[in-house]
Amino acid sequence: xxxxxxRPRVRALLPQGAVLAGVAGATVLVAFVDPNEPxxxxxxxxxxxxxxxxxxxxxxxxxxxxxxxxxxxAFGFNPLLFLLLPVFGYLYVRWTVLxxxxxxxxxxxxxxxxxxxxxxxxxxxxxVRNLPFAHALAP
Numbered sequence: 001x002x003x004x005x006x007r008p009r010v011r012a013l014l015p016q017g018a019v020l021a022g023v024a025g026a027t028v029l030v031a032f033v034d035p036n037e038p039x040x041x042x043x044x045x046x047x048x049x050x051x052x053x054x055x056x057x058x059x060x061x062x063x064x065x066x067x068x069x070x071x072x073x074a075f076g077f078n079p080l081l082f083l084l085l086p087v088f089g090y091l092y093v094r095w096t097v098l099x100x101x102x103x104x105x106x107x108x109x110x111x112x113x114x115x116x117x118x119x120x121x122x123x124x125x126x127x128v129r130n131l132p133f134a135h136a137l138a139p
Contacts, residue, residue, distance in 0.1 A: 001017060009100060009102075011104065012099050012100070013096065013099055015099075016092070016095060016096045016099060019092065020092075026063075026082060027063055027067060030063045030064050031063070031064060031067035031068065034064060035060035035061050035064055036061055036064065041060060044056070044057050052130045052139055053124055053126075053129050053130055054126065055078075055080065055081075055122050055126045055129075056078070056081070057078070057138075058077035058078035058081075058139025059077070059078050059081055060107065061074075061077040061078075061139060062074045062075075062082060063076045063079040065077060066109060073127050076136075076139075077139045078139060079137060080121075080122075080125045087109070091107065091109065094107065099110070115134045
């Protein structure tokens, strides 16, 4: 009976472990150090320079609200990111499972048309959330 060496499989999952550790660490930090209180985090550089919201504005407050179970409040801080969180979760799980099987990450989401569509959506969201009639999209 031959033994399979687990080291190559463990080594293949190091990037996924690093991403998970980074996301978990950042989530714990934002959960305990409230971004709603001034002075805890730097201001968004784009907002500080222009006075307009970037697509990521409200992201830390969204994570803080989710960490404390306030889902409706979290949605109000950054609706686009809130809706994309399940997509990011799916991609992470798929990446991890494929890496554990020794397969490369391939997805329909990485096709050029989809990537360009997502980038276009991001730019439209960026512009619309700064218009007067779309104040509900502002953090």
